[in-house]
Amino acid sequence: MTLDPHLAFARRMDRSDGLAHYRKRFAGAETDLVYFDGNSLGRPPVSAIERVERFLRDDWGGRLIRGWDEAWLQLPTEIGDRIGRAVIEAKAGQTVIGDSTTVLLYKLARAAVDAQLARDPARREIIVDTDNFPTDRYVLDGIAKERGMRLRWIEVNTTAGVTPEQLAEAVGPETALVVVSHVAYRSAYLADAPELTRIAHDAGALILWDLCHSAGSVPVKADLWGFDLAVGCTYKYLNGGPGSPAFAYVRDDLQAVLAQPIQGWWGTTDMFAMGPDYEPVPDIRRFLSGTAPIVGMLAMEETLAMIEEAGMPALRAKSVALTEYAITLAGDWLAPLGVTLASPADAEERGGHVTLHHNAMREVTARLWQRDVIPDYRDPGGLRIGLSPLSTSFEEVHRGLAATRDTLKTVLLERAGLA
Amino acid sequence: MSLATSAPLAIDRATCLALDAADPLAAYRDRFALPDDLVYLDGNSLGALPQATAAHVAHVITEEWGTGLIRSWNDAGWFAKPLVLGDRIAPLIGAAEGEVVLGDSTSASLFQVAVAAARLRPDRRVIVSERSNFPTDLYILDGVQQLLGRPAPLERRLIDDGGPSLDEVLDDDVAVVVLTHVDYRTGRMHDMVEVTRRVHSAGAIMVWDLCHSVGAVPVDLNGADADFAIGCTYKYLNGGPGSPSFMWVAERHHAVASPAVTGWHGHATPFDFDVEYVPADGVTRFRVGTPQLLSMAALEASLEIWGEVDLADVREKSLRLTELFISLVDSRLAPWGVEVVTPRQSAKRGSQVALRVDDGYAVMQALIERGVIGDFRAPDLMRFGFAPLYVSHADVWDAIAVLEEVLATGVWREPRFARRGTVT
Numbered sequence: 001m002t003l004d005p006h007l008a009f010a011r012r013m014d015r016s017d018g019l020a021h022y023r024k025r026f027a028g029a030e031t032d033l034v035y036f037d038g039n040s041l042g043r044p045p046v047s048a049i050e051r052v053e054r055f056l057r058d059d060w061g062g063r064l065i066r067g068w069d070e071a072w073l074q075l076p077t078e079i080g081d082r083i084g085r086a087v088i089e090a091k092a093g094q095t096v097i098g099d100s101t102t103v104l105l106y107k108l109a110r111a112a113v114d115a116q117l118a119r120d121p122a123r124r125e126i127i128v129d130t131d132n133f134p135t136d137r138y139v140l141d142g143i144a145k146e147r148g149m150r151l152r153w154i155e156v157n158t159t160a161g162v163t164p165e166q167l168a169e170a171v172g173p174e175t176a177l178v179v180v181s182h183v184a185y186r187s188a189y190l191a192d193a194p195e196l197t198r199i200a201h202d203a204g205a206l207i208l209w210d211l212c213h214s215a216g217s218v219p220v221k222a223d224l225w226g227f228d229l230a231v232g233c234t235y236k237y238l239n240g241g242p243g244s245p246a247f248a249y250v251r252d253d254l255q256a257v258l259a260q261p262i263q264g265w266w267g268t269t270d271m272f273a274m275g276p277d278y279e280p281v282p283d284i285r286r287f288l289s290g291t292a293p294i295v296g297m298l299a300m301e302e303t304l305a306m307i308e309e310a311g312m313p314a315l316r317a318k319s320v321a322l323t324e325y326a327i328t329l330a331g332d333w334l335a336p337l338g339v340t341l342a343s344p345a346d347a348e349e350r351g352g353h354v355t356l357h358h359n360a361m362r363e364v365t366a367r368l369w370q371r372d373v374i375p376d377y378r379d380p381g382g383l384r385i386g387l388s389p390l391s392t393s394f395e396e397v398h399r400g401l402a403a404t405r406d407t408l409k410t411v412l413l414e415r416a417g418l419a
Numbered sequence: 420m421s422l423a424t425s426a427p428l429a430i431d432r433a434t435c436l437a438l439d440a441a442d443p444l445a446a447y448r449d450r451f452a453l454p455d456d457l458v459y460l461d462g463n464s465l466g467a468l469p470q471a472t473a474a475h476v477a478h479v480i481t482e483e484w485g486t487g488l489i490r491s492w493n494d495a496g497w498f499a500k501p502l503v504l505g506d507r508i509a510p511l512i513g514a515a516e517g518e519v520v521l522g523d524s525t526s527a528s529l530f531q532v533a534v535a536a537a538r539l540r541p542d543r544r545v546i547v548s549e550r551s552n553f554p555t556d557l558y559i560l561d562g563v564q565q566l567l568g569r570p571a572p573l574e575r576r577l578i579d580d581g582g583p584s585l586d587e588v589l590d591d592d593v594a595v596v597v598l599t600h601v602d603y604r605t606g607r608m609h610d611m612v613e614v615t616r617r618v619h620s621a622g623a624i625m626v627w628d629l630c631h632s633v634g635a636v637p638v639d640l641n642g643a644d645a646d647f648a649i650g651c652t653y654k655y656l657n658g659g660p661g662s663p664s665f666m667w668v669a670e671r672h673h674a675v676a677s678p679a680v681t682g683w684h685g686h687a688t689p690f691d692f693d694v695e696y697v698p699a700d701g702v703t704r705f706r707v708g709t710p711q712l713l714s715m716a717a718l719e720a721s722l723e724i725w726g727e728v729d730l731a732d733v734r735e736k737s738l739r740l741t742e743l744f745i746s747l748v749d750s751r752l753a754p755w756g757v758e759v760v761t762p763r764q765s766a767k768r769g770s771q772v773a774l775r776v777d778d779g780y781a782v783m784q785a786l787i788e789r790g791v792i793g794d795f796r797a798p799d800l801m802r803f804g805f806a807p808l809y810v811s812h813a814d815v816w817d818a819i820a821v822l823e824e825v826l827a828t829g830v831w832r833e834p835r836f837a838r839r840g841t842v843t
Contacts, residue, residue, distance in 0.1 A: 041484075044485045064461065067660065069840035134694075138686060139682060290526030290664070293711050296714045299480075374488060379691075
């Protein structure tokens with residue numbers, strides 16, 4: 001019996017993969033389980049287990065309250081700066097970690113629209129696309145209601161995302177803020193961030209980038225591309241653990257002019273002076289509110305060390321190779337079963353995951369989970385395959401798509417009454 | 420044994436050890452990983468590490484996160500965790516099942532709750548708080564005033580011990596009153612029932628900040644008929660640095676409350692990814708984004724302990740400790756002009772004692788160097804917290820002895836003790 005050429009290819013790719021050695025630094029990667037959901041919750045770095053244990057025992061347990069002054073108080077900006085440098089190409093002092101993604105979205109979006117309305121009361125529109133991640137849309141809907149503004153929707157195809165032409169059509173003198181996901185959560189469509197930013201700016205609007213699905217999978221050049229604001233998630237490709245705090249980027253020249261609405265003591269000039277009036281510090285810390293969740297901040301530093309070492313270009317190159325390979329397998333094995341690609345076919349327009357469409361995918365996903373192959377399902381009919389470049393091997397992709405093929409065949413045979 | 424006596428105090432360290440031997444909560448000290456050489460009187464700021472926490476967090480990381488991966492949102496109950504842990508906090512604050520949910524930081528939760536409270540009184544334009552309230556409460560309320568009071572912000576009225584009083588500021592224009600039950604500096608405790616009654620008489624909504632109460636004193640929110648509350652879990656509840664806050668919303672407000680931040684975890688059907696925001700029923704609508712499961716794992720371990728203890732025992736010991744401390748300050752530290760700022764009447768005191776002394780900051784640093792850890796709150800208060808689960812009567816004795824030595828020798832005058840860290 002000859003070796004499946006796809007498997008031979010996978011093994012060859014794994015052997016020549018310069019990032020292959022990182023895989024064993026993630027817990028569980030040595031098992032047969034196929035993990036296609038690192039874009040939703042990344043695997044734990046093995047060293048994070050020891051790191052958190054050491055923190056609990058020595059830092060919290062041993063230093064107690066003294067730990068705040070000795071180290072923890074600076075963690076939101078220290079880790080923020082590491083993300084800035086290694087992941088989104090932002091110079092120091094513009095990135096911070098703190099609350100959940102949703103809370104940070106709320107703070108930055110409110111800060112942006114408040115500033116815009118103060119400057120020009122006619123700017124009453126927030127532009128967002130119909131397929132942006134729900135929490136983005138819900139938060140903006142709430143902000144629009146509380147500030148007497150309108151949402152202007154860009155209708156997008158769920159297999160793609162917001163194009164420059166669409167944004168150029170939508171923006172105008174009434175636009176206060178544009179909110180776009182850099183990589184669309186369903187389709188993985190990779191937006192043209194520099195161009196969309198330019199279009200928003202030309203119209204006098206601010207733009208808030210949601211980097212949840214790009215941070216750690218796709219290079220981001222926040223400073224070079226002229227970003228105003230961005231938020232991103234740390235529990236996906238940065239492996240921070242379930243619910244680890246999100247990061248926020250605010251371009252340095254905007255920091256003094258934007259006022260965020262959840263005015264907490266961590267954002268003041270002298271938090272232990274404890275005066276009755278809020279005096280925000282004129283730097284990135286003003287976007288903090290309350291006490292930082294330290295235990296949840298530690299694991300991501302282990303991944304950041306790997307990204308610092310390997311560099312985002314290498315991660316992106318492997319990510320592209322992984323998604324190309326998944327698409328090739330899908331073309332050979334799944335297309336004959338009626339599966340279509342619900343992600344951009346061109347790697348330059350695609351982030352780190354691939355969505356495959358078939359009306360049986362909800363059932364297929366449930367059955368794959370039963371056999372330790374873990375993708376996720378997103379309506380309509382989308383099997384979403386996340387391929388985290390540090391922890392995924394090509395052979396894992398092969399195993400997972402072979403299982404998908406076999407499972408889909410079984411489901412289709414059963415549907416036809418033939419099984 | 421009553422310690423609240425004006426007679427000369429016939430107490431020594433042996434008496435304290437005897438009190439410890441008879442203490443029904445004494446065994447709980449072994450449930451915490453406290454360094455042996457410390458007297459830790461700052462559990463009101465950051466609680467001690469429970470012995471069981473590290474193993475539980477390691478389990479959550481290796482098993483639930485590492486092996487369960489994304490499946491743990493269902494299989495390990497991650498999605499429900501903010502409500503499940505909320506239900507375990509409920510008995511500590513007189514809340515019913517389904518009324519408490521964990522959120523982000525205390526600041527974010529206060530924002531969420533205060534906006535919802537004010538929206539219940541849309542025709543009123545005043546928010547009342549207290550000048551001595553914890554600063555973040557006042558800052559957050561300032562943001563709420565700006566958000567809801569356009570074009571001109573809602574009016575702020577602050578009560579103060581030196582006037583005006585609550586009765587003086589309450590009228591039919593007051594929408595919300597936000598007070599901290601136990602004052603973070605002085606430990607003074609409000610009469611929750613009486614204050615809530617007066618606020619309701621004026622037709623306003625009552626929001627309680629329980630940061631310095633929960634786990635320190637019994638609280639009965641439903642008994643007091645309060646409307647909203649928030650609180651901290653990293654102080655007396657020992658959840659670890661920055662562990663998530665909780666929000667309590669009285670059941671009668673669940674169907675109409677409209678919180679500030681409308682996130683996907685507060686949606687009626689979050690995984691349908693609907694275009695429209697439809698708030699969930701109950702306290703769930705106060706949820707925002709993905710909960711911080713690792714911080715919650717640490718809290719979950721400490722809540723095991725809180726499920727066992729009787730809050731009446733906690734309160735009784737807390738009062739014995741604070742009374743002992745106050746008595747010893749009176750009898751031994753008077754020569755140095757040390758003033759007890761905390762109310763001497765036990766019904767008005769939480770589980771902490773504040774002392775006013777000249778150069779209190781430097782004195783506190785000298786204490787800390789000698790292994791007695793309290794903290795300092797500007798402008799002039801040394802603050803000592805007595806977490807009844809792990810502070811002993813002997814700790815109180817030893818802390819006073821060290822404080823007496825620091826004052827008597829004047830060692831605190833050494834310049835190194837005047838240097839300020841960021842955190843005081």
